[in-house]
Amino acid sequence: MSDKTQVLADCQAGDLAPRTARIGLIVGVLGLVFGAVWSYLVKGDEESRTQFWYAYLAAFFWALTIGLGSMLFTVIMHLVGAHWSVSVRRLAEVTQSALPVLCLLGLPLLYPLLSHDVTVWRWAGGHEIEHVADAAAQAPSLGDQLAQDEHHELGAHKLPYLNVTFLLIRFAIYSLVWWRLSRYYLQRSVQQDATQGFEPTRRMRKWSAPAVIIFALTITFASFDLLMSLDETWFSTMFGVNIFAGAFMSSFAWLILMARYLQSKGRMTQVVNTEHYHDLGKMMFAFICFWAYTAFSQFMIIWYANMPEETHWFQNRLSPAWEEWSWLVMFGHFMLPFIALMSRHVKRHKQALTFWAGYMLIMHWVDIYWITMPNMQFSKTATDNPVGPMDFALLIGMAGMLVWAVARKLDRQALVPIGDPLLGRCLQFKNV
Amino acid sequence: MSRTESKTWGVMAEFESVDGILHAAAEVRKAGFTRWDCYTPVPVHGLDEVMGVRPTRLPWIILIMGAVGIGAAQLMQHWMNGVDYPFNISGKPLISWPSAIPVTFEMMVLFAAFTAFFAMWIANDLPRWFHPLHHKPRFARATNDRFFVAIEARDPQFDEQRTADFLRGLHSGSVETVEMPAGSKKMPTGLARALVVMSCAALIPPAMIYNARHEPSGDPPINLVPDMDDQAKFRPQGETPVFADGRMSRPSVEGSIARGELREDTAYWTGMQGEIFIAKVPSSVKVTPELIDRGEQRYGIYCAPCHDHTGSGNGTVHQAAVLLAELGKATWTQPTSLHDERVRGLPDGDIYNTIRVGKTTMPGYGSQIPAADRWAIVLYVRALQASRQQ
Numbered sequence A: 001m002s003d004k005t006q007v008l009a010d011c012q013a014g015d016l017a018p019r020t021a022r023i024g025l026i027v028g029v030l031g032l033v034f035g036a037v038w039s040y041l042v043k044g045d046e047e048s049r050t051q052f053w054y055a056y057l058a059a060f061f062w063a064l065t066i067g068l069g070s071m072l073f074t075v076i077m078h079l080v081g082a083h084w085s086v087s088v089r090r091l092a093e094v095t096q097s098a099l100p101v102l103c104l105l106g107l108p109l110l111y112p113l114l115s116h117d118v119t120v121w122r123w124a125g126g127h128e129i130e131h132v133a134d135a136a137a138q139a140p141s142l143g144d145q146l147a148q149d150e151h152h153e154l155g156a157h158k159l160p161y162l163n164v165t166f167l168l169i170r171f172a173i174y175s176l177v178w179w180r181l182s183r184y185y186l187q188r189s190v191q192q193d194a195t196q197g198f199e200p201t202r203r204m205r206k207w208s209a210p211a212v213i214i215f216a217l218t219i220t221f222a223s224f225d226l227l228m229s230l231d232e233t234w235f236s237t238m239f240g241v242n243i244f245a246g247a248f249m250s251s252f253a254w255l256i257l258m259a260r261y262l263q264s265k266g267r268m269t270q271v272v273n274t275e276h277y278h279d280l281g282k283m284m285f286a287f288i289c290f291w292a293y294t295a296f297s298q299f300m301i302i303w304y305a306n307m308p309e310e311t312h313w314f315q316n317r318l319s320p321a322w323e324e325w326s327w328l329v330m331f332g333h334f335m336l337p338f339i340a341l342m343s344r345h346v347k348r349h350k351q352a353l354t355f356w357a358g359y360m361l362i363m364h365w366v367d368i369y370w371i372t373m374p375n376m377q378f379s380k381t382a383t384d385n386p387v388g389p390m391d392f393a394l395l396i397g398m399a400g401m402l403v404w405a406v407a408r409k410l411d412r413q414a415l416v417p418i419g420d421p422l423l424g425r426c427l428q429f430k431n432v
Numbered sequence B: 001m002s003r004t005e006s007k008t009w010g011v012m013a014e015f016e017s018v019d020g021i022l023h024a025a026a027e028v029r030k031a032g033f034t035r036w037d038c039y040t041p042v043p044v045h046g047l048d049e050v051m052g053v054r055p056t057r058l059p060w061i062i063l064i065m066g067a068v069g070i071g072a073a074q075l076m077q078h079w080m081n082g083v084d085y086p087f088n089i090s091g092k093p094l095i096s097w098p099s100a101i102p103v104t105f106e107m108m109v110l111f112a113a114f115t116a117f118f119a120m121w122i123a124n125d126l127p128r129w130f131h132p133l134h135h136k137p138r139f140a141r142a143t144n145d146r147f148f149v150a151i152e153a154r155d156p157q158f159d160e161q162r163t164a165d166f167l168r169g170l171h172s173g174s175v176e177t178v179e180m181p182a183g184s185k186k187m188p189t190g191l192a193r194a195l196v197v198m199s200c201a202a203l204i205p206p207a208m209i210y211n212a213r214h215e216p217s218g219d220p221p222i223n224l225v226p227d228m229d230d231q232a233k234f235r236p237q238g239e240t241p242v243f244a245d246g247r248m249s250r251p252s253v254e255g256s257i258a259r260g261e262l263r264e265d266t267a268y269w270t271g272m273q274g275e276i277f278i279a280k281v282p283s284s285v286k287v288t289p290e291l292i293d294r295g296e297q298r299y300g301i302y303c304a305p306c307h308d309h310t311g312s313g314n315g316t317v318h319q320a321a322v323l324l325a326e327l328g329k330a331t332w333t334q335p336t337s338l339h340d341e342r343v344r345g346l347p348d349g350d351i352y353n354t355i356r357v358g359k360t361t362m363p364g365y366g367s368q369i370p371a372a373d374r375w376a377i378v379l380y381v382r383a384l385q386a387s388r389q390q
Helices: A004-008 A016-043 A046-080 A086-096 A099-104 A107-114 A127-137 A142-158 A164-195 A199-226 A239-264 A274-305 A308-317 A320-340 A344-348 A350-375 A389-407 A423-428 B018-030 B047-051 B058-084 B097-123 B137-143 B160-168 B189-202 B204-212 B266-270 B289-307 B316-326 B341-345 B348-357 B371-387
Strands: B007-015 B036-039 B147-152 B174-180
Touching: A016 A046, A016 A389, A046 A086, A046 A099, A046 A107, A046 A164, A046 A199, A046 A239, A046 A350, A046 A389, A086 A164, A086 A239, A086 A274, A086 A423, A099 A164, A099 A389, A107 A164, A164 A199, A199 A239, A239 A274, A239 A350, A274 A308, A274 A320, A274 A344, A274 A350, A274 B097, A308 A320, A308 A350, A320 A350, A344 A350, A350 A389, B007 B018, B007 B137, B007 B160, B018 B036, B018 B047, B018 B147, B058 B097, B137 B147, B147 B160, B160 B174, B189 B204, B266 B348, B266 B371, B289 B316, B289 B371, B348 B371
Parallel strands: none
Antiparallel strands: B007 B147, B007 B174, B036 B147
């Protein structure tokens, strides 16, 4: 690069950041408020109110995994010493710095956790267990009685782990760890903008290996605690890996969209080129495949072993109400993008790649929704799927909150790690 | 061996730098040559575009063959499991795509990888025994630090003198005419003969193995590591001169009982008092809710596949076997319904005995289910029957 200062002149977000944050906040608040009004005031029945909290959980976890995936992006790129990704790494660093805000967005979930108005986690509140025992005694039929007995027994067995106090302690620990890690990696990188040396890179690399292990443990247990425990009788050791695959995949989709948005506004036009998009596309494609691998492994082992304590989770999702959604997950999250993104021409075509990145972010929500919502016990055993405007409003609202949380941090530093010694190699990088 | 006249293969020009070769390639292409190529020691970015090399069609071929692999794997498994050799495994469906996915994945990769490998060879004219450029000593530096452009004589625009001048005009380090070396393009006769001899020799071991299958031999087997075969021990059914009756196996001493085999409580062990089945579980069995729970669990493992979790006799094994029987691949009798009037009237001892030794087409489960669990299952069967009592 002949004139570095000229190249880096457009690497500041400037007043674009507050403008974007304002739009995000408006969309976010409108979406969330619409969802709440729709389910609490327009509909108002207990089922709609319960569904609101399930949908909120799905949308919240969707945004959280994008933040977590971006943090893993930063850490992994240091771990492997990659140079191709340097010019987009700051975008991931900014996204991960939104994690504390994202964790705070989980606070409303205290309401279903603590109140007795709606039931999302059936184990929440130890009193539930005794209730179940009483209900079992008065159950109308032997079958119901046996089912409730079993629930009671398994629930009671897991009570030392699955109780509200311990869950809050664990979630506080996850949040603190994520906050600390995301802060460390952003601050060192920003510090390097000024000092220009290799020393910060060396230190960030040193911590990257333990950071990856900590990340793996926290995202696995967070997904166990919030999503898998929605059905406290069910268990799958593949669950955390599957969530991680989806999270990492969506972080690439998010970075593609973020870079494209900033470039369309005339920022960082010189430092992110087709080669970088191509690589982000390749990684997104790879983790679409890895997601499918984990999702199918989980399905096939349970399907083949055919054990009643495991199969009911999938049986529920293959019931008339959810069967089509399950096919949507399989085709929409894997087969269609697998075929579409296979060609290098698609990954190097900016408009096409942008479309598929946005599509994959929506599909990630479809996946999380598919994991979350079928756990709710709908009063009608009807064949219709419960998805409605409220669910989409919450998704859009949470997306707005995510944009707000990220954009408000955008102008605090350059959009590119201008002090990273590997930046030069990143800019000259070419896919053969 | 036919010797041909030495004739011109083409003209070769040497360049010292990447920029030189890029410029030369652009000029050669502009001049309209079609039969030419560049030779570089390292991959040169952008050279393909400058030369106007068409994007390879290899990915499409690999994609198609990968899809063929998917189809072949699914068809193969459906035919094997569902048509050619249907086999009833715990009543699982004969044809089901999820269980076929791992093999399908492997076959897709296999087909695609082999296609990539061999199509690459074919597309690059490999294996190739010979190339005229290799006879130029200067060309050896193409693997080290020099870049070459060579225009072949079969190019329609080729003219030895004019083409050489054209290349010289591109600031080439040196331009040389490349002759087709004297000699044949065929494989050297010596090599061809050696290959024939080796191919024949390779047939000898399989021929020997084939022969050994038909010719019995009196020779002792060749034993490289004899320790495992010749052990100083008695084998069941073996012969020995040590004992008077010549048998290795010794009968147990009259009246001796093996440890844990003392079965004085015949009602408990056989379900019979004398020749008659006992009506109720023996008094030595303590009937508790825990024991019935144990019976339910064991029933779920050993009995439910055929008799169904409700005892109706419609278990998954039965359902799959009915399908096989319809195909004419098996004969099948439906397992007895445990709610049958006849079964309800049986004494407990009879049900116990059936679990132990079997009855009609049902095999005995005595070797798999210990006595205490058999009584637990009897109790659970009674509980199942009670659930249907009006």
